[in-house]
Amino acid sequence: MNKQPGTLAIGIARGILEIKQFMRQRESVVFTLLFPILLLLIFGAVFKDEIAPGVTFSQYFVAGMIASGLVNTGFQQLAITIPMERDDGTLKRLRGTPAPTASYFIGKIILVFVSMLIQVGLLLAFGVALYGISLPSTPEKWLTFIWVMLLGITSSTILGIAFSVVPKSGRGASAVVSPIVIILQFFSGVFFVFTQLPAWMQNFAAVFPLKWLTQGMRSVFLPDSFAAQEVAQSWEHGRTALILSAWLVAGFLIALKTFRWEKS
Amino acid sequence: MSHAIVVRGLTKSYRNGKGAAIEAVKGIDLEVAQGEIFALLGPNGAGKTSTIEILEGYRGRDGGSLSVLGEDPAQTHLPAWRNRVGIVLQSTKDGADLSVVEILTHFAQYYSRPRDIDEVIAAVGLEEKRNARGEHLSGGQRRRLDVALGIIGSPELLFLDEPTTGFDPEARRSFWELIRSLRESGTTILMSTHYLEEAEALADRVAIMNHGLIADCATPEKLGGRDREKVNVRWHESGAIHQELTDTPTEFLRNLANRIPGEISELTVTRPTLEEIYLQMIGGNE
Numbered sequence: 001m002n003k004q005p006g007t008l009a010i011g012i013a014r015g016i017l018e019i020k021q022f023m024r025q026r027e028s029v030v031f032t033l034l035f036p037i038l039l040l041l042i043f044g045a046v047f048k049d050e051i052a053p054g055v056t057f058s059q060y061f062v063a064g065m066i067a068s069g070l071v072n073t074g075f076q077q078l079a080i081t082i083p084m085e086r087d088d089g090t091l092k093r094l095r096g097t098p099a100p101t102a103s104y105f106i107g108k109i110i111l112v113f114v115s116m117l118i119q120v121g122l123l124l125a126f127g128v129a130l131y132g133i134s135l136p137s138t139p140e141k142w143l144t145f146i147w148v149m150l151l152g153i154t155s156s157t158i159l160g161i162a163f164s165v166v167p168k169s170g171r172g173a174s175a176v177v178s179p180i181v182i183i184l185q186f187f188s189g190v191f192f193v194f195t196q197l198p199a200w201m202q203n204f205a206a207v208f209p210l211k212w213l214t215q216g217m218r219s220v221f222l223p224d225s226f227a228a229q230e231v232a233q234s235w236e237h238g239r240t241a242l243i244l245s246a247w248l249v250a251g252f253l254i255a256l257k258t259f260r261w262e263k264s
Numbered sequence: 265m266s267h268a269i270v271v272r273g274l275t276k277s278y279r280n281g282k283g284a285a286i287e288a289v290k291g292i293d294l295e296v297a298q299g300e301i302f303a304l305l306g307p308n309g310a311g312k313t314s315t316i317e318i319l320e321g322y323r324g325r326d327g328g329s330l331s332v333l334g335e336d337p338a339q340t341h342l343p344a345w346r347n348r349v350g351i352v353l354q355s356t357k358d359g360a361d362l363s364v365v366e367i368l369t370h371f372a373q374y375y376s377r378p379r380d381i382d383e384v385i386a387a388v389g390l391e392e393k394r395n396a397r398g399e400h401l402s403g404g405q406r407r408r409l410d411v412a413l414g415i416i417g418s419p420e421l422l423f424l425d426e427p428t429t430g431f432d433p434e435a436r437r438s439f440w441e442l443i444r445s446l447r448e449s450g451t452t453i454l455m456s457t458h459y460l461e462e463a464e465a466l467a468d469r470v471a472i473m474n475h476g477l478i479a480d481c482a483t484p485e486k487l488g489g490r491d492r493e494k495v496n497v498r499w500h501e502s503g504a505i506h507q508e509l510t511d512t513p514t515e516f517l518r519n520l521a522n523r524i525p526g527e528i529s530e531l532t533v534t535r536p537t538l539e540e541i542y543l544q545m546i547g548g549n550e
Contacts, residue, residue, distance in 0.1 A: 003376060004343065004344065004376040005374060005376070010374055013370060014370075017366075020362070020366070021361045021362060085358065088356065088360070089358045092356075093351075093358060093413070096321075096322070096351035096353070097346055097371065097417075098343040098346040098375060098376075099343070262322075
């Protein structure tokens, strides 16, 4: 008898299939890939002021949108599509095949990673072309960009998987998940300058990952002098890494205990 | 090994919304021989789906012992065991954005000895729909795709959960041919169905489940003592329909033929249908 295909091989096959399905769903392409660009164009056209010497709001906003991209393609995408797949029988069918459960998640990670690269790439391209954002100028900034992006997308993915048990049905998932993301965007310094928000909003946002992701991305795309404008007068890289990691570990443990393959 | 499935004293309870335990399966014994088509019948809520899902390895059990292809699904290394099992679930609608051939090509990659994709597409009669996406298949075509996915890994044992619900009679007949051809290739099949004539047409043996127990298990001809039930003889004589229930239909007919010269008008000799037996057995359930 031939050898059974391995977990990774099946996972990669699933990743390719997931990307194919993603590209064929008009809603997912429009909402995940085009909507952030649209927001970028609208906000860029409305708010043109400088918020600090040499820093326009558009630039501040691009950094926040890139951080949001990590939440959109990881958390939001998975917390909406996994309940849909639980409803339409995808998950139950997979559980009835020899595919190891890890392969399913490998496929999801590939999908998240590819859609994130596309979204972040598009936002960067528009940011550079239209709003004078510059790509990271030093190796240190590239390094920051990469670790914030990787830690951000990993925790976002894990939290999306963990949150997928909350929506009662696939059809209602979007209505449960999207408002959470939008509120976090308002509170975390995406649509407004974080330091201008009321203190209670800042404190609330500081519990969640998005605030730290936006701050991390600002440390990459805004001049170092802007660090003085942040709440702690610094980029707080250490604290960012700590809080994102804490969410990652908590999300992983919760997902491990609560993940459901079938409708209850 | 001569049995694909052996079940002894299987029990399973669930908690309902108020926390009270509901006994869905109350201690059943079951044997399915290798190469057999075995049908599980019973009203909704009888415990069929629970039983099948325990055998499929989807659910745990509370008590009893289980051997499916020589292994206990609750104990075994599932991926290796699932490599030998095919499962056709009830009403799925996944893969809406993928074509028939894409879905099958993908799932074939999960198995160590997948069947040829084109051969499977031909076996389920989806040649003309091979490039159609899941969302554009009719209910019957969708079900055929489900079966194709169930057999893509050349399973030794195939579970079919209500495979022909929503089929028109013609689609059902051609589906039966497909199932028979699987038996000829040596696949053991455990199916559940609501259609008595389907069980009669396909199954070597039938078990009727009711209230979590097996009410009877036999060949379709002998189920519920069907072969020993009185036979109904009907005929037309001197302007009226006559009926007689008898244990000795041959003797009765011989006498009738001697009495009536020539052809006996409108003569029928019938045993109770499987459906009548079934309704008697689950009587009072609904």
